[in-house]
Amino acid sequence: MEKPTKIKMSKNTEHNEHFLQGAPGCPGIAIGRCSLYKRQRPRVSDTQVDDSETDHHVERFRDAREEAERELNKMLGNQDDGSVTDLIKTQIEMLNDPELSNQVEREIRVNNKPADSAIQDVFEMYLQVIRKNHDDALERSVDMADVRDRLIQILHDHTDDIIEDSILVARELSPREIIEFSTRNIKGIIMDRGGTTSHAAIIARSMNIPTVVGLKEATKLIDTDECVILDGSNGEVMLEPSEEMLSKYKKLRDQQVAAQADFEEICKRPNQTADGHPFSLQANIEFAEEISSLRKYRAEGVGLLRTESIYLSRKNFHDRQLQQEFYESILELTAPHPVTIRLFDTGGDKFFEETEREQNPFLGWRGIRMLLDEQDLIKNQMRAILKAAANFKGRVRILIPMVSVLEELHEVQEMMKDIQAELEDEGVDTDNQVQLGIMVEVPSVAVQADLFARHADFLSIGTNDLTQYVMAVDRGNERISKLYDQRHPAMWRLINQVAEAAEKENISISVCGELASNPIAACCLVGLGISDLSMNTVVLPTVKQMLLAHTYADMQQFAQKVLESNTLEDIDQLFLNWKEKTDN
Amino acid sequence: MIKKKITIVNDAGLHARPAAALVKTASKYESDFFIHLYGYKVNGKSILGVMTLAAEKGAELELEVDGPDEQKALEAITELINSGFGEAYEDQNE
Numbered sequence: 001m002e003k004p005t006k007i008k009m010s011k012n013t014e015h016n017e018h019f020l021q022g023a024p025g026c027p028g029i030a031i032g033r034c035s036l037y038k039r040q041r042p043r044v045s046d047t048q049v050d051d052s053e054t055d056h057h058v059e060r061f062r063d064a065r066e067e068a069e070r071e072l073n074k075m076l077g078n079q080d081d082g083s084v085t086d087l088i089k090t091q092i093e094m095l096n097d098p099e100l101s102n103q104v105e106r107e108i109r110v111n112n113k114p115a116d117s118a119i120q121d122v123f124e125m126y127l128q129v130i131r132k133n134h135d136d137a138l139e140r141s142v143d144m145a146d147v148r149d150r151l152i153q154i155l156h157d158h159t160d161d162i163i164e165d166s167i168l169v170a171r172e173l174s175p176r177e178i179i180e181f182s183t184r185n186i187k188g189i190i191m192d193r194g195g196t197t198s199h200a201a202i203i204a205r206s207m208n209i210p211t212v213v214g215l216k217e218a219t220k221l222i223d224t225d226e227c228v229i230l231d232g233s234n235g236e237v238m239l240e241p242s243e244e245m246l247s248k249y250k251k252l253r254d255q256q257v258a259a260q261a262d263f264e265e266i267c268k269r270p271n272q273t274a275d276g277h278p279f280s281l282q283a284n285i286e287f288a289e290e291i292s293s294l295r296k297y298r299a300e301g302v303g304l305l306r307t308e309s310i311y312l313s314r315k316n317f318h319d320r321q322l323q324q325e326f327y328e329s330i331l332e333l334t335a336p337h338p339v340t341i342r343l344f345d346t347g348g349d350k351f352f353e354e355t356e357r358e359q360n361p362f363l364g365w366r367g368i369r370m371l372l373d374e375q376d377l378i379k380n381q382m383r384a385i386l387k388a389a390a391n392f393k394g395r396v397r398i399l400i401p402m403v404s405v406l407e408e409l410h411e412v413q414e415m416m417k418d419i420q421a422e423l424e425d426e427g428v429d430t431d432n433q434v435q436l437g438i439m440v441e442v443p444s445v446a447v448q449a450d451l452f453a454r455h456a457d458f459l460s461i462g463t464n465d466l467t468q469y470v471m472a473v474d475r476g477n478e479r480i481s482k483l484y485d486q487r488h489p490a491m492w493r494l495i496n497q498v499a500e501a502a503e504k505e506n507i508s509i510s511v512c513g514e515l516a517s518n519p520i521a522a523c524c525l526v527g528l529g530i531s532d533l534s535m536n537t538v539v540l541p542t543v544k545q546m547l548l549a550h551t552y553a554d555m556q557q558f559a560q561k562v563l564e565s566n567t568l569e570d571i572d573q574l575f576l577n578w579k580e581k582t583d584n
Numbered sequence: 585m586i587k588k589k590i591t592i593v594n595d596a597g598l599h600a601r602p603a604a605a606l607v608k609t610a611s612k613y614e615s616d617f618f619i620h621l622y623g624y625k626v627n628g629k630s631i632l633g634v635m636t637l638a639a640e641k642g643a644e645l646e647l648e649v650d651g652p653d654e655q656k657a658l659e660a661i662t663e664l665i666n667s668g669f670g671e672a673y674e675d676q677n678e
Contacts, residue, residue, distance in 0.1 A: 086601055090631070093604045099630035129636040133622075143600055144635065321668055322594070 020218060020237040022190075025201040025211030027233035027538055029253040030188030031246065035166040036224045037173070044116040044152060049108070057108045057115040062101075064115070064154040068147070069095050075179050084203060087143070087175055094147045116155045123148040146174050162186070167230055169222050175203045182207040188230040190218050190237055205538075206292045212237050263541035267298045269548060277552030279526055281544055282337075282534040284512055288326070291333045293537040301337025303534020304399070304460070304512040305330060307381070308346045323384035331392040338395050340460065340512075340534075341385055342439070343371060343378060345401035362468065367402020367439075372411060382419050390429040397435040399460055404442040409455055412436065437508075441465035446494045449501035459502050460534075463513025467491055486515040487571050492524070492562050499528045510534055519546035520575045526552065527559030549582055585650040586658055591642060594668030598639040602669035607631045609664050615651025617661070628661075 049057055069092055076088050094100070100122065107118035127144060162168060167188040168181060178189070178200060186209060194200045194213035204211040210232035218237065222228060229238040229249045238245065272278050282303030283294040294302070305327075331339055347366040358364040371378040382398070389396035400412055416436055423430050437458035440446050446466065453459060467486045468475060475484040495511070502509035510532035515521045517535040522543045525533060535543060558578060565571050592598060598606070610617045610628045617628035621643060626633030628647070639645060645665075649658045 090600045090604045093607060093631045097607075097630045097632050099627050099633055123632075126632045126636050129624075130638065133636075133638065144632065 018239055020212075020215050020221065020239065022212040022215035022218070022235045022237065023194075023196045023201075024232055024235040025189065025191070025194070025196065025213040026205040026207075026209055028188070028208070028210030029232070029249055029256060030167050030210040030230040031227075031249055031253060032187050033163065033166050033225050033227055034169045034190070034222050035162045036219060036222070037162055037168050037170040038219075044120045045114045046117065047114060048112045049114050051112070054109050054112065057113075057118070058105050060155060061104055061108065061115040061119065061151075064119075064151050065095055065101070067154050068150050071150075071180075072176075075176070075183075084175060084179065084206070088179075091143060091147050091176065094144065095151075116152050119148060119151050119155070142174060146176060161224075167228060169218055171219050173200055175199055178203045178207065178209070182209055188212075188232070190215060190222070190228075190230060192216055192218050196235075202287055202290065206290070208293075259542070259545075262545070263297070266541050266545050266548065267296070269544075271300070271544070271547075273526070273547055273550060273552045273555065275551035275553060277526075277531070279531040279533070279547055281540055282340075282510070282532065283537045283540070284534050285330075285537070288329055288333070290537065291330070294334065297537050297540040299337075299537055299540055301334050301395075302330065302339040303510055303532065305339055305341045306345070307342060308344050320380050320384045320387075323381065324388045327385055327388035327396075328391060331388060331395060335392070336395070338397055339392075340397040340399050340437075340510075342399040342401055343368070343381055346370065362465075362474070368400050368408050368412070369402060369404075372408065378412075379415065379419065382416060383423070386416070386419055386423060386430060386434060387428060389431040389434045390423075393431045394433045396431065397437060397458060400436070400438045401462075402442065402465075403438040403452075404444050406448075406451060406455065409436075409438055409452070413455075439465075440498050441469070441513075443469050443494070446470075446498055449498040450504070453498075453501040453505040453507055456507065458508040458510070459498060461495060461498060461509070461511045461513060461530075463491065463495075463511060463515035466494070466513070470494065485568055486513065487518070487521055487575070488568055489562075489565050489571060491515075492528075492559075492565075492571075495525070495530070496528050496559075496563055499530050503529055508532065517543060519543045520578050522547060523550055523555045523578065524559045524562050527555030527557070527562075546582065585648065586654050587649075588647045588658060588662065589644055590647060590662060590665050591644050592639050593641065593666060595641050597641050597643065598634060598637055600635060603631050603634040605669050606634055606661065606664060609660050610657065613649075613651070613653045613657035613660070615649050615654040615657045617650075617657060618648040620646040620648065 072088050072092050072095070076085060103122045104115075104118045107113045107121055108115060113121065123144065162181065162184065164185045165187055167190060168186050169190045170192070172191060172193040173181070173189065189204055189209055189211040191200065191211070191213045192215055196213065198213060201211060201213050210230055212230055212232055212235050214235075215237065222239065226239070227241070229241050229245065231249075241249070271280055280300045282301050283290070283299035284304040284306070285291070285294060285302055286306040327341060345367050347361050347364065365373070385396065385398055398416070400409065403409055413436060416434070420430050420432070435457035437460060438445065438452060438456045439462045440449065440452075440459050441462035443466070445452055449459070463486045467473075467484060467488070470490055471483055471488060473480050473484040475481050499509055509530055511525055511530055512534040516525060516533040517539040519542050522533055523546060526547060533543065558574070561574055562571060565574060594602065596602065607629055619626050619628045619634065619637065621637050621639055624637060626637060628634060647658065647661060649661070651657070
């Protein structure tokens, strides 16, 4: 979701520093001078070339074509993201288009055009057809125009004015451009357009370049060479920072960079506490592009694969075959670890017209409640998952969102049995080890945890929603958001109860909510016996670092004290003590 | 020369990646390959040409294959289109 841009003056009135608010693209701090990047349509020559020069121009075109292909192949070598490689391969295919070469060479030889304008004119012919026939012409022609511009830039020996080590400010960048700039030591990226889940932001995250997106007018407000502070984790850009701010953020950045350097080493170490108790850290992901950072931080599989954004943004996801292929690609890239696929967790509001909106969507028709009414939707998804599972036996777990009563679990269990039987009747291979578990996010389930633990294959605690329901707080409501804290003593009691129920029935239990990304809370969770934690990959190293530093025995003691506390203030104190203990 | 009518079945239609897959398959064969749609005729071995068609789901293409291995080529192309191009998913546009 894009936030509106707002400019607020700093409380510190002695300086004119001010903030631009955008959306987080990739976490991290960057400080430095900006380079404004304008994607210019290169100007081409309008002269005619002599017959004697045409051979030379054909040669130049061929060289440029080869150079462009070399560049793309080089980018391909550094990539293991499916979508990125697809994009690059499509561009390579365009460069190798036999018609392109024929036509450009004909324009040069027959119409005596110089190489650059021949390229321009041939591409223009294709682009015109697209513009004439298609409403979404812009979207369709982006890659084509990108290839054209790159070819002409190479011919012109074009160098842009991007300074190494600068923060790049652009209206919008194509994924190819981000990949290319990442090889030129760009410190950070600021973009007018795009949201946190835009393709550009995902690519920036996989390249680990601090990025803020959706700033709307950054290219107008920031000048080349201006010094700014970019904070990718909260989507802020600070203009004209004071000396104090600069030194504060430099310190923060250096800490982050130092921590980053340790991360790789930390991630290589085995997942066990200081006294050898094993734990497992998994990733919450939504897109195949996130797999590279999952691998980098050595997550042991996917603890939560969200499927709803894909479902909402891609109409073709009604297509079972495509869904299945998406699951298979994730499974393929995360072998040999388990992948927990959560069924579509959408609210009914996504389907409603403005006038039909529910008064209380969070207490409304969502998750499994909606899916059981929309049988085609859930059956299609289950079928796609089960077919994908057959090729990766023993690795797939299906997670049901928003369960509140036992009947819902039973209904899905029956459905899964029926679909497996159907598949077998059709002669399709199936995996009989697919596990079916539930999200523990509605208080009724946490209260009846013993019951659910007897019937589900596994439990996964979603602390974000559970907190909101247990505390009866809408975290978006600023007046009461103070009450929203996932570490409240009431939460710990419930979590403990769920953990005990799972242990008694000997089923797997994990936490996939934000609570697991808090390193100190993670110690407490492990201390309660929940040793499978799933989180966004970016926080994984800090959590792991904390878990490696302490003994299981200490974590158990810590958890015990947390359980005995009365108020959030007590918890704050315990967490503070734990932190001091870590630092010493 | 053989001709055959075929309908695009995948939801995304002939976007960039399906177009790349189609061209790749067609280029394995010696036969010439053309696609007719809405009065246009494009070289099926040219990704730029195929992309300009931007055939949507449900569009009916006429395939024209001409050459020594035309039968084999047509079979491979037909299979690819009917399978929905084995495409995982399209870029989302935000």
